[in-house]
Structures are given as structure tokens and as C-alpha cells.
Amino acid sequence: MIEERFDAIVVGAGMAGNAAAFTLANRGLKVLQIERGEYAGSKNVQGAILYADMLEKMIPDFREDAPLERHLVEQRFWMMDERAHTGLHYRSDDFNEERPNRYTIIRAQFDRWFSSKVQEAGAIVLCETTVKELVKDAYGRVIGVLTDRDGGEVHADVVVLAEGVNGLLGTKADLRAIPKPENVALAVKEMHFLPRETIESRFNLKGDEGTVIEAAGTISRGMAGMGFIYANKESISVGIGCLVSDFQKTGETPYDLLERFKQHPSVAPLLEGSEVKEYAGHLIPEGGYNAVPKLYGDGWVVVGDAAQLNNFVHREGSNLAMTSGRIAAEAIFQVKSRKEPMTAQNLSIYKDMLDNSFVMKDLKKYKDMPGLLHIQSQNFFLTYPQLVSKAMQNFVRVDGTPKVEKEKVTVKSFVAARSWTGLFGDAIRFARAWR
Amino acid sequence: MTTEIAVRVEDKLFQNRYQVDVGQAHIKVKPHTKPSPALLALLKACPAHCYELNSNGQVEIAADGCVECGTCRVIAEPGGDIEWSYPRGGYGVLFKFG
Ligand SMILES: Cc1cc2nc3c(=O)[nH]c(=O)nc-3n(C[C@H](O)[C@H](O)[C@H](O)COP(=O)(O)OP(=O)(O)OC[C@H]3O[C@@H](n4cnc5c(N)ncnc54)[C@H](O)[C@@H]3O)c2cc1C
Ligand code: SF4
Numbered sequence: 437m438i439e440e441r442f443d444a445i446v447v448g449a450g451m452a453g454n455a456a457a458f459t460l461a462n463r464g465l466k467v468l469q470i471e472r473g474e475y476a477g478s479k480n481v482q483g484a485i486l487y488a489d490m491l492e493k494m495i496p497d498f499r500e501d502a503p504l505e506r507h508l509v510e511q512r513f514w515m516m517d518e519r520a521h522t523g524l525h526y527r528s529d530d531f532n533e534e535r536p537n538r539y540t541i542i543r544a545q546f547d548r549w550f551s552s553k554v555q556e557a558g559a560i561v562l563c564e565t566t567v568k569e570l571v572k573d574a575y576g577r578v579i580g581v582l583t584d585r586d587g588g589e590v591h592a593d594v595v596v597l598a599e600g601v602n603g604l605l606g607t608k609a610d611l612r613a614i615p616k617p618e619n620v621a622l623a624v625k626e627m628h629f630l631p632r633e634t635i636e637s638r639f640n641l642k643g644d645e646g647t648v649i650e651a652a653g654t655i656s657r658g659m660a661g662m663g664f665i666y667a668n669k670e671s672i673s674v675g676i677g678c679l680v681s682d683f684q685k686t687g688e689t690p691y692d693l694l695e696r697f698k699q700h701p702s703v704a705p706l707l708e709g710s711e712v713k714e715y716a717g718h719l720i721p722e723g724g725y726n727a728v729p730k731l732y733g734d735g736w737v738v739v740g741d742a743a744q745l746n747n748f749v750h751r752e753g754s755n756l757a758m759t760s761g762r763i764a765a766e767a768i769f770q771v772k773s774r775k776e777p778m779t780a781q782n783l784s785i786y787k788d789m790l791d792n793s794f795v796m797k798d799l800k801k802y803k804d805m806p807g808l809l810h811i812q813s814q815n816f817f818l819t820y821p822q823l824v825s826k827a828m829q830n831f832v833r834v835d836g837t838p839k840v841e842k843e844k845v846t847v848k849s850f851v852a853a854r855s856w857t858g859l860f861g862d863a864i865r866f867a868r869a870w871r
Numbered sequence: 872m873t874t875e876i877a878v879r880v881e882d883k884l885f886q887n888r889y890q891v892d893v894g895q896a897h898i899k900v901k902p903h904t905k906p907s908p909a910l911l912a913l914l915k916a917c918p919a920h921c922y923e924l925n926s927n928g929q930v931e932i933a934a935d936g937c938v939e940c941g942t943c944r945v946i947a948e949p950g951g952d953i954e955w956s957y958p959r960g961g962y963g964v965l966f967k968f969g
């Protein structure tokens with residue numbers, strides 16, 4: 437294969453791998469990046485919202501040529517029952533700013549663009565190549581990778597594992613365990629195509645303005661999970677994801693779930709007449725802070741989804757991936773500039789730097805959320821949405837019933853379903869986990 | 872309301888682009904006589920409906936439509952029911968949008 441020795445090998449050309457390879461190459465290190473897909477992005481799935489700030493830190497002028505779909509001016513949250521949704525909309529013209537904060541993107545296109553920047557920065561990018569194993573020396577230090585190419589061993593001072601949520605290499609080399617079913621969600625997603633003007637009128641948008649809808653409730657049938665609908669230029673991304681452990685328990689099928697979500701009376705009119713061009717499935721890390729594995733060792737660091745770095749409460753994964761990739765690269769650069777070896781001890785600055793960034797601070801803040809939402813999924817994803825929906829209907833329907841009586845009915849329905857202690861307990865538990 | 876909707880996953884997968892590595896299955900089910908609960912869960916949980924029961928009541932995989940999500944790995948690999956790896960470089964599903 438490639439005879440020469442590299443300063444760093446980056447496995448994976450997703451958000452984390454591209455950020456790491458870009459940063460390393462930009463600082464003059466000799467970088468080899470290996471991606472199993474035909475091109476960067478051909479294996480990757482996302483909703484997808486891109487957070488500008490984290491990319492801007494690396495590529496300040498990315499807006500000039502990155503394939504962006506729409507900048508977001510509106511966010512909707514829907515709490516759904518079988519027939520209705522109770523919504524919270526936030527829309528502001530402030531988001532029509534010169535340097536918008538969030539965009540919808542199409543990952544296969546975006547990753548390709550990001551990869552071209554990595555190559556411009558000087559890294560060698562090798563696609564259509566699967567890394568099969570990490571190569572270790574007699575002392576157990578990682579010294580390179582074994583690929584599925586002829587004579588496929590390549591060596592480097594350090595290997596950046598940016599292999600995504602399924603991270604085979606790390607588990608094979610005993611650096612971390614296979615994610616537990618309760619710590620990953622399976623999301624399925626379709627791309628629906630419609631003329632631009634149709635999308636703009638259905639979502640109430642002008643020009644490149646965009647909107648996203650996050651939905652929870654009976655659509656997940658009591659499983660911990662959410663649906664999403666994101667407006668792109670000429671397509672709508674629609675999907676739903678629930679914990680794998682819940683799929684396992686309930687025997688629900690992901691495609692039926694998606695189909696029912698699409699046929700919900702609040703969703704169907706948005707998609708009507710569209711042409712579906714792709715069906716995808718992917719895991720999302722949901723274990724949060726407590727599921728983050730060891731982040732570094734002799735000759736290696738792990739970044740992005742492979743390290744479970746995802747804030748599922750805010751649906752931020754790609755920016756945590758990018759940020760961890762960039763920070764890992766900066767840590768490696770520091771060790772390199774001191775002309776020191778890539779030992780676990782020297783690479784521990786990666787963890788220190790990450791702990792000081794929003795990545796770990798945010799994950800820490802929500803460390804009790806997975807436990808709460810996952811164990812009480814029936815209450816939070818089935819009972820409450822139904823109660824809220826009934827209460828709203830009761831509130832808005834005008835039928836001559838005195839309002840005092842209406843309120844009594846609503847309160848009664850909540851107490852009947854959860855009891856006073858249950859309601860207080862849920863509120864307190866939720867507040868604690870949020871804090 | 873619990874109206875069941877029959878969706879044909881095959882119709883969904885038909886939209887996707889694949890580069891099939893003929894004769895090189897990247898996921899293998901270990902031989903078994905009676906499927907474990909984990910294996911049975913795959914019949915429903917796999918988003919590409921790759922797992923099916925054969926006429927002897929054993930769980931089989933036809934991984935052609937696999938979207939490489941890893942769900943079956945998470946459910947069934949730790950117990951030793953399946954062996955999971957990625958297709959060779961360049962093969963497998965090729966997302967146009969992702
Ligand atoms: C349906 C869905 C919606 C989402 N929505 C959002 C969102 O709106 N906003 C957001 O910020 N995040 C979102 N996320 C999360 C986000 O997609 C991930 O957090 C992010 O992609 C992680 O980046 P990564 O680089 O760590 O992993 P990935 O993007 O998965 O990249 C891993 C790469 O490594 C390659 N690879 C793996 N193993 C090997 C190997 N052995 N050899 C060679 N190459 C290998 C893969 O082919 C892949 O290209 C969503 C995720 C899903 C599934
Ligand atoms: S990886 Fe996903 S799509 Fe492929 S067989 Fe397993 S569960 Fe099915």
C-alpha cells in the first residue's frame with residue numbers, strides 16, 4: 437500500500453474525521469484519511485441541521501461555496517397524539533442575518549465539499565477503503581491501521597478514530613464496548629422531493645429561509661423517540677428515531693413507524709404529491725455523558741459519534757463531532773510541536789481540552805436525561821402528549837360548558853392518568869435532570 | 872386508533888443505490904437450531920427487513936438491502952448470534968443524500 441509513514445491517520449470522513457484531518461493538515465502535519473465509502477458522505481445520514489459556528493471556527497468563509505440548503509428562521513416543536521398536534525413555534529426575522537446561525541444541509545453533498553477542503557489543506561484522502569483493524573506494537577501501542585487493500589498496512593504516530601457510532605475498530609481493539617441497545621436510537625429517514633415554490637408556500641418561507649419541525653408524542657407509540665421534518669431547497673427530510681432497546685421490547689418496525697408518522701393528519705399535507713428518492717437508516721448515540729468511553733490511549737484518540745459525543749436533548753451531534761475532531765487535532769499538534777511521543781499521558785490534553793469546551797459541559801448538564809426519558813418513556817412520549825392534546829381541545833372547543841367545569845375535567849384527566857404524586861414526581865425529576 | 876399500515880420495505884429500498892459485493896456477505900448469522908430472543912427481535916427491528924425466518928424456523932439474513940445502520944450488531948453481536956462487519960471499501964449502500 438502506501439510505504440511512507442504519516443504523522444496521523446484519520447479513520448472516517450464524516451463530520452469528526454473531516455474536522456480532524458482538516459485541522460491537522462492545515463497545521464502542516466502529514467495526514468492520511470481513510471474512508472470506506474465511494475466518496476466522503478456516501479455512508480452518512482443526518483437530519484440535517486448544520487450549526488455554523490463550529491464550522492466557521494475552521495473555515496471562516498464556508499458560506500461562499502459550501503452546499504447549504506436553507507438558513508433556519510423558524511423552529512417548531514410538536515407534541516402529538518393520533519389526530520392532533522400542540523405546537524410551539526419560534527420564528528424570528530433576526531435569523532435572516534448576514535451570517536446565519538443554522539442551516540439545513542444534505543450530508544452526502546456537504547461531506548463531499550468538506551472533503552475537498554481537507555484535500556486542499558494537504559491531506560491524502562483515500563476512499564473506497566475499509567480499515568479492518570488497528571495495528572499495535574508489542575507493548576500494545578497503536579502504530580497504524582490495516583486496510584482491505586493489498587498489503588494494506590500503514591503506519592502513523594497517532595490514529596484518530598472518527599469511525600462513527602458503529603465504531604468497529606475501537607471495539608475490536610478493546611478500547612471501548614459495543615453500544616448498548618438503550619444507548620443508541622435507530623432513525624429511519626426519507627427524502628421527499630417537491631418543487632421549491634411548493635415547499636416555500638407549505639412552510640411559509642421566502643427565498644432561502646428554512647424551517648424545522650421536531651415532533652414527539654404518540655407517533656413513537658410509547659417508545660423514547662422523536663420525529664423530524666426539515667425543509668431543504670427542493671426536498672423535505674422526514675424521519676423518526678427511537679431507542680433500539682425500545683424497538684427490541686415492543687416489536688414495532690421502524691418503517692411502519694415512519695409510515696404512520698407520514699400519514700399523520702398534521703404531516704401528510706406537507707408531503708402531499710412528493711417523490712421519494714431515498715430511504716436511509718442510521719444509529720444515533722443517546723447515552724449521553726455516562727456513556728462516553730475512554731477518549732485516548734497510546735497512539736490513538738476517538739472523536740465524534742464513535743465516542744458517543746451527541747447531545748440528544750438539543751439534537752446536536754455533527755457540531756460535537758466537528759468540535760471534538762478539531763480539538764483532538766489541536767491536542768495532537770501540541771504534542772507534535774513539543775516533539776514528544778503520542779503516549780496516553782501526552783494525549784490526555786485532548787480530554788482536558790474537551791472537558792473545558794461546550795461539548796463535555798453540555799453533556800454533563802444533561803447526564804440524567806437519558807435515564808429519566810428512557811425509563812419513563814410511556815409517560816413522556818404517550819400519556820402526557822395525549823393529556824395535553826385533550827386539554828387543548830377542551831380549551832379551544834366552544835360548546836357552552838362553563839369554563840370552570842372544563843378546567844375540572846382537564847385536571848381530573850391528568851390526575852387520573854398519573855396521580856398527584858406522579859405528576860409532582862415527574863415535574864421534579866424532569867427539572868432535576870434538566871438542571 | 873391502531874390501524875396497521877402494511878408497507879413494503881422493498882419498495883423503499885428500491886429507491887436506493889447499492890454496489891453489491893456478490894458472494895461476500897458482510898453480516899453472518901451463526902448456525903442455530905432455535906433462534907434466541909435477540910435473533911427474533913431482528914425480524915422486526917432491522918429497518919431494511921434483511922432478516923427472515925426460513926422454513927425450518929431459523930433466522931436467516933439476505934443483506935442486499937442493508938443500509939449498514941448497525942442495529943442488528945447492537946442487538947445480537949454481544950451474545951454471539953451474528954458476526955457483523957462493514958462491506959469491503961466502496962461496496963454496500965451508497966447514499967445520494969444521506
Ligand atoms: C437521522 C439523523 C439525524 C440527525 N440529525 C442531526 C442534526 O440535525 N444535527 C446534528 O448536528 N446532528 C444530527 N445527527 C447526528 C450526526 O449525524 C452525527 O453526530 C455526526 O454525523 C457524527 O459524525 P462522525 O464523523 O462522528 O460520524 P459519521 O458522520 O457517521 O462518520 C463516520 C465515517 O467513518 C467511516 N468509517 C467507519 N468505519 C470505517 C472504517 N473501518 N474504515 C473506513 N471508514 C470508516 C464511515 O463511512 C463514515 O464516513 C443526526 C443523526 C441521524 C442518524
Ligand atoms: S445493519 Fe441495519 S440494515 Fe443492515 S442488516 Fe443490520 S439492522 Fe438491517
